[in-house]
Amino acid sequence: MFSSHDGLCTIGALAEHAGVSVKTVRFYTDRGLLPEASRSAGGHRRYAPAAAERLSLIRSLRGLDLPLPEVRRILDEQDAGGAADVLKDAVASRLHVLGSELAALRWREAALGLVYECPPADRPDRLRLVGAVTAPPSTASLARFWRSWLPPRMPARSVTAFLERAIPHPPDDPLPGQVLAFARLHAFVTQLCGGSGACQPRAHSAVGARQLAVLYTGLAQAYDLAGGEMRRGEKPRSGEALDGFVDAYASAYGTHDTTAFRRGLGGRLAADPRIDRYWALTTEVISAPGSNPEPTPGSAHDWLLDALHADLGATLGEGWALRTASGSSPEPGW
Structure with missing residues (x-):
């Protein structure tokens, strides 16, 4: 992939190596997450070998559903020589969000079961009762x-x-x-x-x-x-x-x-x-x-x-x- 005379590769080669589309590589580059090393005489993007590892890290972070601002913070910390603490904080924050989302889903599942299983004549009142409570519920x-x-x-x-x-x-x-x-x-x-x-x-x-x-x-x-x-x-x-x-x-x-x-x-x-x-x-x-x-x-x-x-x-x-x-x-x- 990086066998050219200058040790760089094209955006297409990088995308193929990473198993993503060219559009995805371009997106991360335009957002400043994946720096390009240079441009060819024809204006095409070219990337250094480190881009492959960086793109793999970006994909892993996004695979955990971390938002782009958090991904940027982790990459910036890595560039500065340390990313352990910010990565831990970002994962902890995401775990908290997922916990709330799971709690909301469990609550909605139980509420829907209450409406589904009650006698048909009671269903409208039951729906109004449980539907008045947010999920997850607020006190x-x-x-x-x-x-x-x-x-x-x-x-x-x-x-x-x-x-x-x-x-x-x-x-x-x-x-x-x-x-x-x-x-x-x-x-x-x-x-x-x-x-x-x-x-x-x-x-x-x-x-x-x-x-x-x-x-x-x-x-x-x-x-x-x-x-x-x-x-x-x-x-x-x-x-x-x-x-x-x-x-x-x-x-x-x-x-x-x-x-x-x-x-x-x-x-x-x-x-x-x-x-x-x-x-x-x-x-x-x-x-x-x-x-x-x-x-x-x-x-x-x-x-x-x-x-x-x-x-x-x-x-x-x-x-x-x-x-x-x-x-x-x-x-x-x-």
Whole structure:
């Protein structure tokens, strides 16, 4: 191929050697990725021996679907004497993109299966339900709901920490039931408050921003402890988790953990309407079928309230009736 008197080859010979078209070689040359060594007297492109190896590298990078700007960066780094780091970064970036694309395809496959397999009469409603969710799914609607639900004066750090616990992360390889649960969850939060900002628990309205940070930090710790108890199959009971739960409220309210405070707290929390539907659907999203349900902040809260009830040795009254299966109240609590 490079047997001419000047050691160069024509564009046609290079293309034939590489197994590509002349048009492809010309394209990479015009983009500045494949330099030509010179032009013949007739104006034809001629290439040096190094062009064959460079063209092979370009084809390999493009075969991995790396975009041209990334290919250019790798070639520039190679020309400068090192390409290992930039190549690694480019491959990592492409792997991330492919992972997102695969997750989207898996989600769409499960969603299409839900529509295909449901009874014909239910198909239009099922299509609207799952079709309202992007693929891969976005949790933006859930974040908007919780930002409306949380007190407006709550510190940003506390809000971020709460959102990380309260918003479920959809699985990359979902089962149809998980797709359906997430679609229902999206519909639930979208319809419940509509971004009106009215969805705030009354039980937290008596404390200021500083106390709210104390409250939610303490609640997060109590929920973690309660979650551990729940995973072990323990029934609601007094102990470290319950003490931390009560202390979080007592510290926020500037008082002490006494029997009288516990009774008042139990009644106050029981009087807040419920959003049990949210937590039930969240459990379906994050838990594999047939496995023990993963604790959520909502289920941990219920476990702790039941533990408080058991600790007091008396019912909390009619307030428990405010738990609803539909979660249609305009001012939901846990």
